[in-house]
Structure formats: structure tokens, C-alpha cells
Amino acid sequence: MADAPATDTPVVGPVSAPDDVLRVEHISKRFGPVTALRDINLHLKKGEVLGLLGDNGAGKSTLIKILCGFQKQDSGEMFLHGKPYAPKSVDDARAQGIETVYQDLALIDELSVYHNLFLRKERVHRPLPLLANAQMKREARAALDEIGINIPRIDVAVARLSGGQRQAIAVARTVNSDADIILLDEPLAAMGAKEGAQILDLVARLKAEGKVSIIMILHNYVHVLQACDRVSMIQDGTIALDKPTAETSVDELTEIVVNEYRRAREETRAEQAAGEAS
């Protein structure tokens, strides 16, 4: 059970710059006996698209959930626009400009497309507390048209949409807000190439506008190199690599993962050997 020497060597540290919109320092998180995040350092520049890679269970989703205020870290600090950032809730994070699209598709099946788009941002007939449905429908339609998402009807329950359409709605939900940081947890999961391309185009368009900064969890290296400015890879609860996509390649990223698998195999073998010896 001796620590592998590799983990003691300094990982690629954050290169902080004054224009960082978001900075994460030494974040750790445990769930009972499971350490999800060991020591995460991360930074995001204004207008940047950061791709987050990592094996299943490496802690990517946990990190996203901490960033968006759904869970709280055990230790470490976060800074938003240079100021300490400790969201009390998802609402609080959103009020501070951080919006999230979750991996588990946080859409509400029984609600219509436009109610999903406006969930927690409903328009009401002030001063009455009644929902301004017509206004929400109009705005939802306009927002979807603007970002080029084609949904035939916006007053049907989202349960009746295809996987790709649902994901598009989920992404649109964040775009349709005043957020300046958007977190996308596997936006291309459960998508065909055509729909996936639509989402990547949407991300490219947002990047071109330069108003929002995006952190995106992806599995496909090609997508990362295509859509992101920079890539961070989480391994074993820490950032194992942090590089501009221009300076890395599919080969390098693959190499890291291959090495990880090799190490994991060796550890298992060593443990088995130790078990047999005793």
C-alpha cells in the first residue's frame, strides 16, 4: 500500500493569470471512504473553452457539482473574478453567473419545452404570481431560433423529444441565461453525430461571441481538440495534465490514459502478489 512515487511529484500546477474568471485551488472532496477529488487546481480565462477529460469515476462530475454549488468541497478554495467564491446553492451560483448542464439530463419530463427552458427563471405577470406562459413561449422560441436549435413544438412535454433534442434543450437552457460561465457535463452523451455537431457548433458560436467562458466534460479526444482552447485531464482526483489544445494531440492524450491503465494493472498485480505472499 506504499504510495506510488508518481503521486508525490508535482503535478502540472495552475498558471494563474489576471484575466482568470474562475480559479480553483486545492479542492478536495470525499464521499465516506471514497476520495473523489484529492487536490484539484484549475483556472479558466475569459472567453475560453476548457475541456475536462478523465476516466469514469475520476471526479469530473464531482468537480462540476462543486463549481455549480450543488455540493460543497471538503477543503480548498475557489475564486470568481478574483474574489472568493463559495456558492451556498445552485441558485446562488447562478446568481453569480455560473450555469450548468448536467450529465444526468436534468430536464423535467412532464414539463413542456418552454417550462424547462425557464425553470427557476419563470416569467410572471407582475404583480400577480401567475406564470406568463405566452411570453415564455415566445421568448423560448426566439432563443431556440437564435442558437439554431430546431424543435418543432415547444409546448409538448420534453419526454416526447429525442435524446439529441433533449440535450439541445438542456444546453439552450444555460445559453438562454445571463451566465458568464457555463459548465457542460458531457453535452454530447447519447447523441448522434448530426446532433452532436449541432451542439459543438453552438459552443463554437458562443466562443466566437466571446462573452461566456465554458468548461466542458468530454470523452472524445477529437472533440476536445476541435472545440476547446485548453484541456485538463483529471486522474485519480488530481489534474494530471493541463495544456493548450494546440500543444497536445490525440496521441499524447491517449498515451497518458494508456500509462494510467498500465499503472493500474501493475498495482493490482502487486496487491495480488502481496496477498498471496502473506
Added chain:
Amino acid sequence: MASTASTPAAGGPSSAPPRNEPGGLRIGWREVLSRVLALREGSIIAVTIIVAIYFSANTSTFFTGENFKTLLPYFAPLAILGAGEVFVMILGEIDLSIGGMYMFAPIVFYKLETAGLGLVPSLVLSVLVCSVVGAVNGAFVAIVGVSSFVATLGMLFTFEGLSLILSHGTPVATPGAQIHQTTVLVHHVVNGHNIVLPEKVNHVSTFANIFGAGTYSELIWAAAIVLILQVVLTFTRWGLYTVAIGSNKLGAAEAGVRVKLVVIRNFVMCASLAGLVGVLEAIRSQTIQPDPSGPNELLLIAIAGAVIGGTLLAGGSGTVVGAFIGALFLGILDDGLILQGVDANYKLFYTGLAIIVAMTANVYVARARRGHSGSG
């Protein structure tokens, strides 16, 4: 694709019905019928009308004003209980404690009134006590994480037991509901002779008339509560979040909906309404009966009414108006069977069968709806 938005089947999946596209101009009776059936309450409206027609045709007394008045006190309390229960059931939870609240509130009302508090303050406080119990129910479910069935079953027995303890199991006259008799002289014409006879006339106080004793009192309460709560469910954030939580609790939480708050709020409302119904019924019947068998039956029938009205026990879907019509259906069934002279021993049996038939019809209509485009 966007230009086809006006045809109902446009946004639907490939399971769209193979029948002809309904023309926008020709709206025949078939179209009207299919629109009604496409409503969530559609099937129970149809079934209720059929049952009412059946009893009207088979008994001479069903379709009369007098009978309607006897029907009211049966279904109005169920409609109010059902309205509160719908808000809990859409969350995917259930509240069995309504029977306990129904029994407990009148006893609190009696204790407070006999302790010297006014009628209205006693009523308000007794309902507020139920609100607190509702908050505890909600806290058990939302914060502690006890299943709502278990938590509210415990509360049901606890408060029925507490009711027996506080009342010593003895019935009492409901405060404010006493009948005052005044003697008036009434002129009669008997065999051509004018005679004047003293007659006793019953009066109840305005308080009692408003809170249950008036012929239409409970109906008005039920209609007002159902109307308001249907608006709350369909047109406010509260309703939207209730459906959202019932449909996808984690998703709603991740979107920032304060799930615990909504859950607790709905349990508070459900328990409060049950307490109110308990007091209304005690005033109507003039006695406070500390007997748990009535409330136990009532709570199950109220839930049955909500389910028949199209509210899913699994959550995510339901309507208050549906629960109202479901209660009306059960009321008509009960009343009609009595009028038809069905052996009292068979009544519960028939009621049970009717619930099963109505529920099965609901399932089929719900299936048909999926091919259809309901807008919410």
C-alpha cells in the same frame, strides 16, 4: 417543420395515430369527443356522466334537487381532501394522516372554544395545529427521508389516538352548531277553515351556516378551494415546481428548485385542508364523534377519488379538478346505489368494482393521450 405546429400530431413520436389528419376547419363530434378524452380528466368526466345517466334512467328520484342536496355532503368533503392530496401525490408522495387531521381538528376546535376562545379563532387555530402537523410530515419526508407512506401512517394513528385520549372517546356537541328552535305561528287552511298553529322552526347561527351547516356551504368551500388550487397548480411557480419534483426530483433540485420547501409546503396544505374539512363536517353533523373508523374510510375514498380523477400515484401528473370529479363520481355511485335499493351489503362491493373499472378506463385513455398533443 415549424409551419406544421398547428396539427396535433406534428411534434409527436412515430406512434402518431394512423387515422386521417383532422382538418382545421371541420370539427365534428368525433373531434370534440377525442379532445375531451384527451383531457387528463376526460375519462372520468365521461364515466361520471354515463353513471349519472344510468341512475337517472333507472330511478325516479336520482335526478331531483332534493337528491342533489343529499349528495353534496357526501362528495364535497372528499373533493376538498382530494384537492390537498393531489398536491402531495403529484410529488410522488402520499398523505394518510388526513384521516387523523380530520378527526383531530374538531376536538382541538372544541377544546379551544370551551376554554373561552371565540368560534372563529378556535377554528383558525385548530386548522393551524394541523398545518404544524403537516409541516412535521413534510420534514419527515423531505429532511429525515422517511417514506411518506410510513411517516403519515404513523401520524394517522398518533393523532387518531390523541383524539381519543383528549376526548375520552365521548361524543360532544359541536360548539356553534346548536340548533335554536323558535316558535312561529303558521296559517293553515283545513277543510275551508283558517287555523293558526304554532310550529317550531330550526335555526343555526351564521357561523355554522358558513362553516358547513348551510346546505351549499361545503359545496361552495369545495368549489372555491378546487378552483384556487387548480390555478395554483397550473399557473404558478408552486404548481410548476410540484410537477417538476414529482417528475424528476434530482433534476428539479439541480435546476435550483428548493425541493424540501415545496414538499413541506404541500404537506402543510394537505393537512390543513383535512383539518378544515373535519371542522366543517363536525359543524354540519352537530356532533364531534371521536371514532377513527369514519376518518379511516374517508381518507381512502379521498385518495381513490384523486386517483380516479387522473392523478398518478407515481407522481409527476395530476389535476385538482380531476379529484373533484373523481369525488363526484364516487358520490353519485354511492347515492345512486342507495336509491336503486341495492342491498347495503353489496354497496362496498360495487363501489370497489366501479373504482377498478374507472381506473382501467383511465389507463387506456392515458395511453391514447400519448399519441395526442396535450399542452399540459
